[in-house]
Amino acid sequence: MQARTPVTVLGATGLVGQRFVARLARHPWFELARLAASPGNAGRTYAEACRWRAGGEEHSGLGLRRLVNCTPEEAGAPIVFSALDAAVAREVEPAFARAGMAVFSNASAFRLEPDVPLLVPEVNGDHLALLARQRRERGWGGALVCNPNCTTAVLVTALAPLHAAFGVEAVACTSMQAASGAGLDGVSALELSGNVLPHIAGEEEKLARETARILGPLEGAAGDERVAALDLPLSAACHRVPVLDGHTLSVSVKLRGAPVPEAVREVLASFEGLAGRGLPTAPERPVRVHLAPDRPQPRLDADADGGMPVHVGRVRACPVLGIRFVVLGHNLERGAAGGSVLNAELFLSR
Amino acid sequence: MQARTPVTVLGATGLVGQRFVARLARHPWFELARLAASPGNAGRTYAEACRWRAGGEEHSGLGLRRLVNCTPEEAGAPIVFSALDAAVAREVEPAFARAGMAVFSNASAFRLEPDVPLLVPEVNGDHLALLARQRRERGWGGALVCNPNCTTAVLVTALAPLHAAFGVEAVACTSMQAASGAGLDGVSALELSGNVLPHIAGEEEKLARETARILGPLEGAAGDERVAALDLPLSAACHRVPVLDGHTLSVSVKLRGAPVPEAVREVLASFEGLAGRGLPTAPERPVRVHLAPDRPQPRLDADADGGMPVHVGRVRACPVLGIRFVVLGHNLERGAAGGSVLNAELFLSR
Amino acid sequence: MQARTPVTVLGATGLVGQRFVARLARHPWFELARLAASPGNAGRTYAEACRWRAGGEEHSGLGLRRLVNCTPEEAGAPIVFSALDAAVAREVEPAFARAGMAVFSNASAFRLEPDVPLLVPEVNGDHLALLARQRRERGWGGALVCNPNCTTAVLVTALAPLHAAFGVEAVACTSMQAASGAGLDGVSALELSGNVLPHIAGEEEKLARETARILGPLEGAAGDERVAALDLPLSAACHRVPVLDGHTLSVSVKLRGAPVPEAVREVLASFEGLAGRGLPTAPERPVRVHLAPDRPQPRLDADADGGMPVHVGRVRACPVLGIRFVVLGHNLERGAAGGSVLNAELFLSR
């Protein structure tokens, strides 16, 4: 039995940070060595600083652990997971990469930098090739790998096998997003109860740009690769709805060759992703295809298999773009902590 | 001062029936003469038979009124409003029309019959011309006029001015519908709380068919008109969300000439509908255009002006179909009782 | 027709401040002269600074009004309503009273000062007599009158007629309080959705202390009165539940003489309060007694008559204390803005 790799969680007290902690506290490859938080919380115990909302045992049994500052000196580890806010991440994450550590970040700060892999692990693992350029140009001994916005992660996991099989030519989608996507105190009960909020700042732009980037092919010579972002018309409208966990997207998609719904269902259901490669966080089936007309539902389906699969239902003909379906995924797992941990597993396995 | 016209409400105990009662109990043109219900409730008082959920005074002060059966003998009046279920309506409504009464129905039973006006009052009042054929072919002394499904009513009120100004060529939409659209006990708390239900039986089909019919032009010689349903590709996905009142639709629309968002906003905001014609239920502005990015919201906007306007927000460019916006309307008012009462007012005013 | 008295609202942007504005924008006695807010918002328009959540017309039509600072110089008026936080109120309110203005405050800062009337208008209007001492001892030209905590206001309005008729000897109660009691962003959707929060900081203590004070008799010579707080054992447990507006309390009460439920119902239903005295905000019946076993309900009953009455239901025998009932009232109206405005009307009418 091999020694487990020490890892750190930056921003351990927020909703995504908690999910990282819950996953890593019992991970077969990783040993959760450090919990880091903002200066105001450093020195306090995890239980004092963190309202635990990630289920399972409170604070995953680490409630007495002392929080450290988000610096390589205090929080250094070979693998670092970041659940920091974008503004803080922009300052802090490079310091860890410069110090030789591999940073897996859920923050939006560096997602669209040309030398940073923006990764959905089952979809574009080959984008890790950008790290050669990243090391060379930035002079980092370590690495920085990002996962996308939570809504993007859910959408792309369903689009990727369709893009591989047919080619995606246009997408129109409408999201119904969970409260937990906005963080612990991100939406007040008074605003969201019995309501639909028809706007989430920056979300639609992220969804379009990140999807085009993730589905884009790698180009250029070995060691000098670039991602050519897909030229994909993508129309999005993002809504917050009174749901706790799980983003639902209603999607219309134009596929090359105009396949019938049955063909689309088959491609989705047979998408293997990283299953069978021994990565502990990889779901057996990254896309679960539902046939019951009233599924998927966030409250019934988001938590299945640790929140790692996305759930596709109601695949049918769309009179405007060709194919219509609904896709649901767990915003904090597939869309954040779980995706990032799987990114690290993929990184280590290569 | 003129005498008010006696009217009846068929199906007065359900959610839509209650809204009819609340509107008609104080209507300047109509006198609420009869409340009719299913045989099981006939003979009971309105208060005994009806859990009042329409706001204002309980049972609009009519709690002691005795319910009668849904027959022309017991419930006859010059104007009859029907909130019956489709199966019952199919039997009952023709009896009233045959007996010389004008029936304004919220039921789906006859909506697509070629000689029945399917009316959104501000949109296709000219379809009342079908009544000539209806009288002739069915031999009815009265008339039957339908209003559309609640979701259709909301969508069409926003599409109609755009169709008139530009021509609508394709529509892709996603609805987030309120619990009250399913009736008093239509959705259990256990199913809907914190959840999104991604299917409403028959709703998407109704939305496509009824929209094409309502926007279709009247053709043929006077007294022999037909509606030529629009040949409109319309893709719909309908969801139930934890909202009490107010259906929200996110809409992408392809308009002839590809107008810019500003032009679309102007057309919507300047749509006059029936304002200024003295109809008591006509809203001053049938379409309210919101500029705040986080509006409309069902809990804040659905009830404005008696629930009669629809609210359009976030009008913007759509990279797939050209224009994208969100539209919200009150499913029980614009989408049911209010629309039907306004249909009757329009009918009487001609 | 008499000129209306100019009034100010301090803290006009919060939930209670908005309710003050909505009531005062169309008040027959008062003219809303000034809207005051925190220094950060002074100078902005009301529409810019305030997310309007009080219903009716947005910002009651005062969206373009400029906000001023909470100083007597900028915000002075003969009558001043305060919706400030306690800490700010402690500094700000005396300045207005010193400057000769009559302050009606919803803040908790001065509620228990011996020379400050803590008033539920229908219950202990005679406590206004404390103002003589207040003026004398503080040297204020104006006055400061407080209304109680929202939960206290609801409970006391029901207890007061029972105390007058029988004498209240002990109370055990459990509250189920609405989200709006915590302010605009006071409770996050993630915490409250589908949940019960079994603690509201300081609420139970306020409920006990303020109830004892309000029900306490006035003692001492004219011009030198004191309130002798009731020696009342009151056990309270306060919960936050997923309700928007309206606090519900389940109450067990021990009454002198152990009256039967029917006698209790009669006393409550015949409580006249200030009805008939021409005060514009006084409800016709301060206590509405419901006989239906499933009433009152916050969503159906809290808004009745502007939220001013409290609703009592399920009056029955309690095997432990004698009488049990449930009471519901609107926390922002009876429990805050409406109560405070009625206090001012009562003050002016004497």
Place this chain on the structure above:
Amino acid sequence: MQARTPVTVLGATGLVGQRFVARLARHPWFELARLAASPGNAGRTYAEACRWRAGGEEHSGLGLRRLVNCTPEEAGAPIVFSALDAAVAREVEPAFARAGMAVFSNASAFRLEPDVPLLVPEVNGDHLALLARQRRERGWGGALVCNPNCTTAVLVTALAPLHAAFGVEAVACTSMQAASGAGLDGVSALELSGNVLPHIAGEEEKLARETARILGPLEGAAGDERVAALDLPLSAACHRVPVLDGHTLSVSVKLRGAPVPEAVREVLASFEGLAGRGLPTAPERPVRVHLAPDRPQPRLDADADGGMPVHVGRVRACPVLGIRFVVLGHNLERGAAGGSVLNAELFLSR
């Protein structure tokens, strides 16, 4: 390794039936041999007849199992769990007991019969002694054992150790009950959303009667025992609140000797129940005492340890009865299926 005992679930399609199935599909002592349902569902597969809402694998992997009728002939097994409605249970359960089977019933039909043990397993296991009389007087070869109403089960689990240590002299309580207590379609979303329903038919009476029975001592000679129901003044008010699972009760209790809160906490925390006796469903600690002032909360705590413990928080002095606390338990597990399965384990272990 011993063979597992075959068991049946009667009423397997409802919410409680599903919880039985989920527990029994992987039980170390029991083999789930038969799923029985109403005549309308007999012959259908479990997946066809049952909307699965019990979490985990859909239908616990038994979706293809054919449902049988609720007769000893079709559904017979040594151990039978009943999730039937009271009216059906009254007819059906005796047939199984007469046929020699041991029936563990969640139905209310026989709970108060003098020869039927009404059992909370950790509390009054000795009441199983009533079975001697039951067999003798009814001539049954089998047995019938009931568990109480869900609210009673939660309350009694907290009261029992206090009664043992001090003696309970009076109880006043207020419940805030979850939607799932009313069954799959028991409460409509339109009624419960953002609301408190202040009445649950029959619940308060059950709570008083069943609590007095369960806490009552066994009297009489061996083989001829009776339960002497406690003479306990118990005042209850039961409310439905917008929560999915988990009933919360705010409790005031009068204990002999007036112990201080710290003593009450110690007694509750040290209550061992059946832990250590090798019963698979027995929780390690039947009562979990929380010290954080904002706990327990139904969404955070109800599911812990399979929903079998009850959670007590905010133990404090009550100025009216002496001690006040809040108790939470899972209505479908501690309050129904889990309690009943533990009853059967206790029965078999003796």
